[in-house]
Amino acid sequence: MVATIKVLYEDNHVLCxxxxxxxxxxxxxxxxxxxxxxxxxxxKEKYGKPGNVYLGLVHRLDRPVGGAMVxxxxxxAASRLSDAVRKQLLEKTYLAIIEGSMKxxxxxxxxxxxxxxxxxxxxxxxKDHGKKCxxxxxxxxxxNGLSLVKIRLxxxxxxxxxxxxxxxxxxxxxxxxxxxxxxxxxxxxxxxxLSFPHPTTRQQIVVCDLPRHEGAWSLFENKLYDTxxxxxxx
Numbered sequence: 001m002v003a004t005i006k007v008l009y010e011d012n013h014v015l016c017x018x019x020x021x022x023x024x025x026x027x028x029x030x031x032x033x034x035x036x037x038x039x040x041x042x043x044k045e046k047y048g049k050p051g052n053v054y055l056g057l058v059h060r061l062d063r064p065v066g067g068a069m070v071x072x073x074x075x076x077a078a079s080r081l082s083d084a085v086r087k088q089l090l091e092k093t094y095l096a097i098i099e100g101s102m103k104x105x106x107x108x109x110x111x112x113x114x115x116x117x118x119x120x121x122x123x124x125x126x127k128d129h130g131k132k133c134x135x136x137x138x139x140x141x142x143x144n145g146l147s148l149v150k151i152r153l154x155x156x157x158x159x160x161x162x163x164x165x166x167x168x169x170x171x172x173x174x175x176x177x178x179x180x181x182x183x184x185x186x187x188x189x190x191x192x193x194l195s196f197p198h199p200t201t202r203q204q205i206v207v208c209d210l211p212r213h214e215g216a217w218s219l220f221e222n223k224l225y226d227t228x229x230x231x232x233x234x
Contacts, residue, residue, distance in 0.1 A: 065190065066211065096151055112124065112127045134153075
């Protein structure tokens with residue numbers, strides 16, 4: 001029996017899943033179970049498919065981060081979804097808990113990032129030496145020196161959210177890669193919503209997955225509930 005997966009939306013063309021935290025999205029050197037392999041096995045079992053199952057990966061999530069992802073069930077869907085990513089038509093919304101308080105409660109962060117492939121880290125550089133990255137944010141609540149922030153990515157650079165906030169002295173809670181003083185725990189970043197045009201019907205598909213109300217997330221339980229209600233009416 002294949003392990004249970006959380007399906008957010010499925011039809012003949014796309015499969016939207018909730019990625020568990022700390023699971024790689026595809027096979028890597030760790031040898032740990034990955035979401036792509038698990039999803040293919042689930043499809044094979046559900047539909048009794050012989051041979052290999054096609055499932056296209058069109059975007060990524062860092063291993064520690066959980067939340068909504070979309071996969072393509074056909075090569076045509078993969079091509080069109082990849083095109084939507086390039087045209088910034090696939091909108092990604094995240095929830096994060098940061099240490100500290102934003103002076104402006106909503107706004108836009110613009111930086112230029114460069115990635116160090118050897119250390120798999122990114123850092124802010126001047127515009128001549130990095131790739132432009134943009135995100136919009138809104139503070140949803142503040143408590144105990146922490147802030148719950150909703151983030152909509154315009155660009156999708158490596159570790160973008162983590163670096164842009166950390167570079168302003170407002171690191172994500174438990175982000176041990178970009179905050180040397182971070183406390184131990186699961187990084188407080190979650191891919192809460194995806195919105196994209198369906199690859200064949202062009203209808204706008206919106207899927208939502210919220211973090212479990214545990215740890216620091218439980219401090220903002222009411223705000224997470226409000227976010228879920230807003231998504232239902234999106």
